[in-house]
Amino acid sequence: MRAAGIDATATARSALRRFPSAAGYALRCLAxxxxxxxxxxxxxxxxxxxxxxxxxLLLPGAVHLLGRYAxxxxxxxxxxxxxxxxxxxxxxxxxxxxxxLRDPAVREDLFRDLxxxxxxxxxxxxxxxxxxxxxxxxxxxxxxxxxxxxxxAERDAVILLNVDSWPVAAIAAVGGxxxxxxxxxxxxxxxxxxxxxxxxxxxAPGRESLAQRVHRLTVSRSAALDAHAAELRRIERDLHDGxxxxxxxxxxxxxxxxxxxxxxxxxxxxxxxxxxxxxxxxLESLRALVRGIHPPVLADRGLTEAVRxxxxxxxxxxxxxLDGAAGPPPRxxxxxxxxxxxxxxxxxxxxxxxxxxxxxxVRLRITADAIAVRVEDDGRGGAAEGTGSGxxxxxxxxxxxxxxxxxxxPPGGPTVLEVDIPCAS
Amino acid sequence: MRVLxxxxxxxxxxxxxxxxxxxxxxxxxAVEHGDDxxxxxxxxxxxxxxxxxxxxxxxxDEGLRAAVEARRRLPALPVxxxxxxxxxxxxxxxxxxxxxxxxxxxxxxVGRAEEFLEALRRVAEGGTAxxxxxxxxxxxxxxxxxxxxxxTPRERExxxxxxxxxxxxxxxxxxxxxESSVNKHIGHIFTKLxxxxxxxxxxxxLAVLTYLRTLADR
Numbered sequence: 001m002r003a004a005g006i007d008a009t010a011t012a013r014s015a016l017r018r019f020p021s022a023a024g025y026a027l028r029c030l031a032x033x034x035x036x037x038x039x040x041x042x043x044x045x046x047x048x049x050x051x052x053x054x055x056x057l058l059l060p061g062a063v064h065l066l067g068r069y070a071x072x073x074x075x076x077x078x079x080x081x082x083x084x085x086x087x088x089x090x091x092x093x094x095x096x097x098x099x100x101l102r103d104p105a106v107r108e109d110l111f112r113d114l115x116x117x118x119x120x121x122x123x124x125x126x127x128x129x130x131x132x133x134x135x136x137x138x139x140x141x142x143x144x145x146x147x148x149x150x151x152x153a154e155r156d157a158v159i160l161l162n163v164d165s166w167p168v169a170a171i172a173a174v175g176g177x178x179x180x181x182x183x184x185x186x187x188x189x190x191x192x193x194x195x196x197x198x199x200x201x202x203x204a205p206g207r208e209s210l211a212q213r214v215h216r217l218t219v220s221r222s223a224a225l226d227a228h229a230a231e232l233r234r235i236e237r238d239l240h241d242g243x244x245x246x247x248x249x250x251x252x253x254x255x256x257x258x259x260x261x262x263x264x265x266x267x268x269x270x271x272x273x274x275x276x277x278x279x280x281x282x283l284e285s286l287r288a289l290v291r292g293i294h295p296p297v298l299a300d301r302g303l304t305e306a307v308r309x310x311x312x313x314x315x316x317x318x319x320x321x322l323d324g325a326a327g328p329p330p331r332x333x334x335x336x337x338x339x340x341x342x343x344x345x346x347x348x349x350x351x352x353x354x355x356x357x358x359x360x361x362v363r364l365r366i367t368a369d370a371i372a373v374r375v376e377d378d379g380r381g382g383a384a385e386g387t388g389s390g391x392x393x394x395x396x397x398x399x400x401x402x403x404x405x406x407x408x409x410p411p412g413g414p415t416v417l418e419v420d421i422p423c424a425s
Numbered sequence: 426m427r428v429l430x431x432x433x434x435x436x437x438x439x440x441x442x443x444x445x446x447x448x449x450x451x452x453x454x455a456v457e458h459g460d461d462x463x464x465x466x467x468x469x470x471x472x473x474x475x476x477x478x479x480x481x482x483x484x485x486d487e488g489l490r491a492a493v494e495a496r497r498r499l500p501a502l503p504v505x506x507x508x509x510x511x512x513x514x515x516x517x518x519x520x521x522x523x524x525x526x527x528x529x530x531x532x533x534x535v536g537r538a539e540e541f542l543e544a545l546r547r548v549a550e551g552g553t554a555x556x557x558x559x560x561x562x563x564x565x566x567x568x569x570x571x572x573x574x575x576x577t578p579r580e581r582e583x584x585x586x587x588x589x590x591x592x593x594x595x596x597x598x599x600x601x602x603x604e605s606s607v608n609k610h611i612g613h614i615f616t617k618l619x620x621x622x623x624x625x626x627x628x629x630x631l632a633v634l635t636y637l638r639t640l641a642d643r
Contacts, residue, residue: 237484240509244532245434251536252440256447259538267447274443278436 022188033125070113082410141176224400246282336423347375355379381413429471459487466495473549528554553590563637
């Protein structure tokens with residue numbers, strides 16, 4: 001009995017806690033929903049104006065604004081759900097910017113945003129309006145005893161209930177409590193329903209035709225080539241300004257030793273020591289460079305072992321859930337393995353640097369078709385791109401394989417990064 | 426001498442500073458970023474600057490750019506450029522301004538301490554120090570009639586050393602010859618190539634380089 005009571009209190013408390021953010025979300029969505037309704041009407045006008053030519057001038061601006069509006073709403077929904085809401089292909093850095101409407105991905109974006117705009121303007125608005133009406137009724141009834149006497153006699157004081165005497169006002173107040181309870185219970189549910197439905201619409205993948213598929217593969221292949229070229233430049237620079245210059249520094253010390261042998265023999269021992277130190281530093285930076293190109297452990301022991309070693313060296317205690325503990329795991333193509341390895345490495349670096357987590361979990365699944373990586377931590381969450389997370393780099397790396405990245409990191413955690421790298425041909 | 430060093434690799438920068446101070450020179454500044462180089466050069470006005478061609482932020486030719494600009498503003502500023510590999514355009518660009526107090530050496534040469542210090546001294550005194558690799562490129566065999574083919578192997582050696590920026594006593598020492606025979610070789614070279622004999626020194630280096638460059642550009 002007592003336990004049930006505590007349970008009910010806890011449920012009520014948690015519902016109350018959830019209420020303000022749900023109400024805020026519903027209010028904002030009501031506003032954007034009405035905006036969407038107006039925008040739909042304006043779009044129709046622009047389309048109609050296209051028939052007389054004038055609309056053609058307005059169309060690009062309208063399309064741009066539509067994209068911005070949808071993007072704004074994606075952030076709104078993302079904050080509500082605590083995970084990033086991202087249009088498929090929207091972040092594709094290689095999509096055509098010169099002739100956007102010929103790019104199937106851009107057209108997909110446009111139609112997706114249009115579908116959303118119509119749905120949000122009608123059903124979405126109605127949903128939010130219903131939830132908020134419930135709230136306003138609750139307030140209305142609850143506060144009836146405070147103000148019913150101030151109203152002119154011929155006016156209905158409250159919707160559904162005509163408050164014209166103290167007893168009725170008291171009944172309204174009691175009913176208001178019930179209304180308020182209903183609103184507190186229902187509004188977060190409605191807000192979540194709205195947010196989830198919005199996410200579905202805002203992230204719906206288009207039906208790709210074969211031609212679109214080929215187009216995507218073409219751009220992702222050129223992305224792969226670009227990434228490859230950038231990687232080669234980085235390696236060239238590291239070799240050139242790192243290893244090669246280090247060797248020159250060693251040679252310079254040797255030159256000094258030779259000179260000291262003739263002129264200042266007492267300095268030779270000291271110079272030899274410092275030369276050895278310089279050589280060791282040069283070796284260390286060369287080792288780091290090699291690790292950055294293709295980690296030796298990956299080449300020697302395979303991805304599973306390499307990931308185990310990464311987890312073991314992470315500053316945050318990290319458990320692993322690695323497939324194929326029973327037997328040797330299947331080997332994926334070397335490039336896909338390397339990409340997965342760097343994803344785990346980067347994710348664990350972020351966990352150690354930014355998350356404040358006390359534990360992390362790395363899960364790895366290697367099948368014939370794909371490598372699936374999931375890195376989870378119990379840190380403070382709130383991870384986002386562009387905060388020194390190295391996430392754009394990962395995205396590019398994974399995009400080269402036509403893979404997907406999914407990051408969920410609501411404030412308060414947990415942070416979950418899921419990456420899928422297809423490796424079937 | 427007061428020397429300014431511009432090199433982004435820490436080990437090499439420290440090594441150069443150590444070498445120079447142990448030889449009794451003063452390192453007035455050691456710069457590692459390309460953007461800091463020009464202000465440092467103008468500010469310190471060193472007796473000679475040792476400058477790496479590639480510096481951050483772009484790792485292209487920031488060092489060379491800053492050196493060329495500094496020499497435009499302070500024409501007598503001696504600069505010795507160090508490069509990881511021989512890039513013809515760099516040497517040409519440097520020499521286009523003036524051949525006094527200019528050096529262009531492969532980084533590898535700093536391992537030969539004596540030769541490096543000697544080249545640095547030469548540049549600081551207003552002379553020239555060009556890497557043998559640069560001269561090799563300039564003198565490389567090419568298609569068509571080659572006036573250099575008329576030279577004996579010994580005369581080619583002397584020509585190359587002249588172009589690198591060495592004076593007659595140095596050439597004599599490097600080739601184990603008497604100075605008088607070096608003079609004789611030089612006379613032959615100028616006659617065979619049909620060049621007026623310049624009055625030695627920097628003018629001679631310049632004349633030789635100009636000649637080789639016109640050959641190379643042909």
